[in-house]
Amino acid sequence: MFRIEYSGSSYDCDPHETLLEAMLRQGVNFPFSCRKGSCHxxxxxxxxxxxxxxxxxGLSDEQVExxxxxxxxxxxxExxxxxxAGKGSVKRKSSTSRKETFLSPDPEMWEALDNGRVLSEILEDFYIRVFSDERLSPFFHGVTRQRVQExxxxxxxxxxxxxxxxxxxxPRNAHHWMVISDDLFDYRESIMVESMxxxxxxxxxxxxxxGLENSFxxxxVKDEPWNRKIGDMEIPVSGYGEVTLEIGSLCDSCGEEIDAGTTVRYHLRLGTLYCPECMQSPAE
Known part of the structure; x- marks a missing residue:
């Protein structure tokens, strides 16, 4: 819950509602029309x-400034x-630049995190919330919270x-298939800040x-998935390939052993393997 100072009073705003919705919910006489960011x-x-x-x-550079x-x-x-508008005092800039510098390594930070103990607690707190959040949890389908935290x-x-x-x-390859907007990036950051x-x-x-997180x-942030990039080679977001195994493995579909020398099908993004019996119609 964030506090909004307005006209000499303080109001609360839930992270899941717009500031306008919060003001109207609390009976504030607030000007509005389209509710879509069009009419201003x-x-x-x-x-x-x-x-x-x-x-x-949609605002001008001067208005943003x-x-x-x-x-x-x-x-x-926050x-x-x-x-x-029209009663603001002075021009201002965002309190935290996207390119704000950070220290790496950062002994002061690591000491404040008690050599990792507090970092573990912050991440556990954060990911418990993320995995139950309707906007963020879909990005972690099929992945355990413990693995992500580690x-x-x-x-x-x-x-x-x-x-x-x-x-x-x-980060670029880890998130290459995720369509993440600036708004969603900021929303995720707000949860992390609360955990800290x-x-x-x-x-x-x-x-x-x-500052560290914003450097990434x-x-x-992107409007559509990117291919993974390893060196100069780009790996498609979806689709399958075939490879002959040099060592034995297990089929990710049926769990049966696959002998070395067997040609298998694998998902280009996920890397999941399918034995000859399952490779005709593997599940995504």
């Missing part, structure tokens, strides 16, 4: 707080202090300590952590 009737200025990019879509935004399409990612722990530990402990995909605050991570370190925004 509801335009206000945020004097304090960071705005989700979607709330400023002034902190103008559209409450009807704004799902806050507390805001707002005034009607991989993210190693990724963050490597960033904060400089130790080579993570051997998974880089619940475990008392200092605010300046929270901002630094956010361009590798994650």
């Amino acid at each position: 009737t509801c335009m206000h200025i945020a004097e304090k707080g960071r705005l989700p990019p979607k709330s400023q879509k 002034q902190g103008c935004f559209l409450p009807c399409v704004c799902r806050p990612i 507390g805001l202090s707002i005034v009607p 991989k993210q722990y190693l990724f963050m530990k490597q960033k904060f300590t400089g130790e080579k402990v993570y051997f998974g995909d880089r 605050r619940r475990h008392n991570l200092p605010e300046h370190l929270i901002e630094r952590w956010r 925004r361009e590798d994650i």
Whole structure:
């Protein structure tokens, strides 16, 4: 729940509702018309707080610089202090740049995370919420929460300590098939920030952590899936290929053993293998 300061009063806004919906729910006389971000009737200025990019879509560069935004399409990612458009005090910029610098390695961060103990607690808190969230949980279908937490722990530990402990995909390849908007990226970030605050991570370190995650925004946010890229080779998002095994394996469909020298079918993105009996009609 975020606090919205407006006209000398304080109001609450749930992460799942727009700022306009929150104001109307609490009986505030708030201007609006289309509710779709088209007419700009509801335009206000945020004097304090960071705005989700979607709330400023369609505005001029000057309006964005002034902190103008559209409450009807704004799902806050932190507390805001707002005034009607035309009554804003000074031009302002987002409190956290997408390209904000971060330290790597970061001894101060790792010490604050108690050499990993608090990091584990933050990630557990975060992924419990993510796996039960209707907007984020679909991205983790078929993957256990424990496995996701373990991989993210190693990724963050490597960033904060400089130790080579993570051997998974880089963010671009790990998210290559996921269609993620700026709004969804910010929504996910807001949940992470709440988890960090619940475990008392200092605010300046929270901002630094956010800077790290935002440095990967361009590798994650997209309108359509990307092919995985390994060196100069691109691997399609979907489809199947065939390969002759050099060592034995197990069929991911029926569980039967597959001998070395057998030609099998495999899913290009998932890597799942199918024995000759199952390869005629493998399940996605």
